[in-house]
Amino acid sequence: MSWKDTAEPVLVRMPAVRKPDRHIPFKRKLAWTAGVLVLYFFLTNVMLFGLDITRDQAVFGRFSSILASGQGSVLQLGIGPIVTASIVLQLLGGANLLGLDTQNDPRDQILYQGLQKLLVLVMICLTGLPMVFAGNFLPVDTQVAQSLGVGIAGVQWLIFAQMFLGGVLILFMDEVISKWGVGSGIGLFIVAGISQRLVGGLLTHPAIGGQQYGIILTWIRMATGAVPIGPVFSSDGLQALLFTQGHLLQLFTTLLIFAIVVYAESVRVEIPLSNARVKGARGRFPVKLIYASVLPMIFVRAIQANIQFLGRILRAQLQSLPAWLGVYANGRPVGGLFYYLAPIHSPRDWMWFLGGATQPVWKVLLRMGIDLTFMISGGAIFAVFWVETADMGPESTAQQIHSSGMQIPGFRQNVGVIEKVLERYIPQVTVLGGALVGLLAVMANMLGTIGGVGGTSLLLTVSITYKLYEEIAEEQLMEMHPMMRQLFG
Numbered sequence: 001m002s003w004k005d006t007a008e009p010v011l012v013r014m015p016a017v018r019k020p021d022r023h024i025p026f027k028r029k030l031a032w033t034a035g036v037l038v039l040y041f042f043l044t045n046v047m048l049f050g051l052d053i054t055r056d057q058a059v060f061g062r063f064s065s066i067l068a069s070g071q072g073s074v075l076q077l078g079i080g081p082i083v084t085a086s087i088v089l090q091l092l093g094g095a096n097l098l099g100l101d102t103q104n105d106p107r108d109q110i111l112y113q114g115l116q117k118l119l120v121l122v123m124i125c126l127t128g129l130p131m132v133f134a135g136n137f138l139p140v141d142t143q144v145a146q147s148l149g150v151g152i153a154g155v156q157w158l159i160f161a162q163m164f165l166g167g168v169l170i171l172f173m174d175e176v177i178s179k180w181g182v183g184s185g186i187g188l189f190i191v192a193g194i195s196q197r198l199v200g201g202l203l204t205h206p207a208i209g210g211q212q213y214g215i216i217l218t219w220i221r222m223a224t225g226a227v228p229i230g231p232v233f234s235s236d237g238l239q240a241l242l243f244t245q246g247h248l249l250q251l252f253t254t255l256l257i258f259a260i261v262v263y264a265e266s267v268r269v270e271i272p273l274s275n276a277r278v279k280g281a282r283g284r285f286p287v288k289l290i291y292a293s294v295l296p297m298i299f300v301r302a303i304q305a306n307i308q309f310l311g312r313i314l315r316a317q318l319q320s321l322p323a324w325l326g327v328y329a330n331g332r333p334v335g336g337l338f339y340y341l342a343p344i345h346s347p348r349d350w351m352w353f354l355g356g357a358t359q360p361v362w363k364v365l366l367r368m369g370i371d372l373t374f375m376i377s378g379g380a381i382f383a384v385f386w387v388e389t390a391d392m393g394p395e396s397t398a399q400q401i402h403s404s405g406m407q408i409p410g411f412r413q414n415v416g417v418i419e420k421v422l423e424r425y426i427p428q429v430t431v432l433g434g435a436l437v438g439l440l441a442v443m444a445n446m447l448g449t450i451g452g453v454g455g456t457s458l459l460l461t462v463s464i465t466y467k468l469y470e471e472i473a474e475e476q477l478m479e480m481h482p483m484m485r486q487l488f489g
Contacts, residue, residue: 011114201451383434
């Protein structure tokens with residue numbers, strides 16, 4: 001008896017959002033998407049009952065925007081468990097340990113979806129339990145414990161129950177958008193959180209809860225003389241304009257990343273196609289430079305976030321962490337293995353004249369080298385995994401093209417022939433695009449971005465927004481021409 005027969009009774013009974021049994025009008029899809037997005041913003045503002053909100057709850061730190069985490073809210077875990085479960089499934093699927101044919105076997109498709117949900121629940125527990133009980137990352141409000149009469153441990157279990165509920169909610173919210181809305185729920189939540197920080201970086205004000213003035217308001221204050229910057233062409237003046245006050249470098253980096261990603265999305269190799277049954281019907285299959293999209297970057301950053309989270313747990317549990325493993329100051333690693341594995345987040349991490357980089361030059365350069373290597377190689381590796389598991393590889397794509405009745409002009413109408421043509425482009429473009437995205441993410445972090453959202457977050461926002469725009473345009477086209485929906489399925 002295989003593991004599939006043993007686990008099938010559990011996996012097929014995992015709760016799931018019902019698929020629509022007929023075509024959903026575009027306006028209704030937008031309504032579902034907007035409704036889930038409003039619910040997401042609402043839940044990020046529902047604070048955990050029993051949590052001491054006067055103390056810092058930045059568990060994931062600067063990774064929180066990538067994980068769509070609402071710090072101190074019921075969505076404290078964000079999409080972290082979903083991403084981690086996807087990583088585990090991709091590794092198992094890439095090593096062919098699951099034995100599931102999700103492309104052709106309906107039973108295996110159901111088992112895969114059930115297994116993914118089960119793993120998400122496991123990851124919610126594996127992430128949430130240490131967060132509440134191991135490292136005191138989510139401190140308990142002692143007054144709540146006294147008033148309820150359940151003690152500190154009782155309130156901790158109450159906090160974990162709320163986080164577990166939030167993790168389950170975000171899992172099904174993602175499924176609702178995937179089946180009834182437009183785009184992907186995970187992508188939408190990431191864009192929502194990061195866009196909020198981008199707007200805050202431009203317009204925030206201390207009077208409305210901002211820690212400092214936004215870039216636009218800072219420029220106004222500099223123009224009116226409220227912020228002295230000295231002579232513009234002096235070293236102090238240029239430093240104030242570029243880094244400490246005007247943040248011109250952050251603005252330039254943000255706009256440059258926007259331009260590069262939009263351009264990279266338009267760079268493609270187009271393989272001509274023709275319909276074997278309908279004479280004159282032609283098309284093209286585009287192999288984009290960023291073929292695997294930017295989403296595999298979430299996996300790379302999630303691994304880094306989990307490594308840093310592990311370091312904080314070890315530091316909290318052990319009386320004295322070995323110096324070779326990690327040395328911490330103000331909650332951040334400043335030496336040891338966890339320091340070198342920590343990514344570069346901002347210019348202050350490596351620009352000595354800004355006063356942030358206090359380490360010797362060779363240590364900072366080694367950390368930068370490890371970050372670059374990790375992101376570039378990780379981006380390429382996870383891009384390959386993503387393409388294979390998302391049925392975007394040469395074999396799966398050739399099957400899809402063949403089943404639609406299309407063929408490549410000048411070649412025989414055969415799946416193997418189409419696959420050989422696609423193998424000339426897809427593997428190479430996948431690796432190149434993944435490595436390019438990793439490089440862009442590190443460079444954006446090094447130069448800084450508006451609102452401190454981070455290079456990976458910015459890349460994700462631009463890429464997801466661009467794909468969402470393409471999907472909306474396609475939905476509108478299908479709505480205007482119903483015959484096209486029948487033709488393309």
